[in-house]
Amino acid sequence: MNRAIAKLFGREPGRKLQSEGKMGNIAEFTVHDLRRTCRSLLSAASVPGHIAERCLNHKLKGVEGTYDRYDYFDERREVLGRAEELVAPAIDHLSD
Secondary structure (H helix, E strand, O other): OHHHHHHHOOOOOOOOOOOOOOOOOOOOOOHHHHHHHHHHHHHHOOOOHHHHHHHOOOOOOHHHHHHOOOOOHHHHHHHHHHHHHHHHHHHHHHHO
16 A cells, blocks of 8 residues: 555655656645544543554553453444544545
């Protein structure tokens, strides 16, 4: 996915810098930037850390990860919906 995103910006790894990409004046980003943004949105929505980390498919660490095998699927679905509500107005604005 990072390669596809880089291609949109005219910067494919292992190739010469291409002509200006298709993303205009948007700064280059990677998949990890999207993950970081999601994690920050979840914090802004007051999502407990252990659920936010599971949303990013991170394993719980230490003793908690050893004993807590629950997948938090329903909780993840709920909080990702809250994150969507935070982002939706910006996306709607882009389509206007």
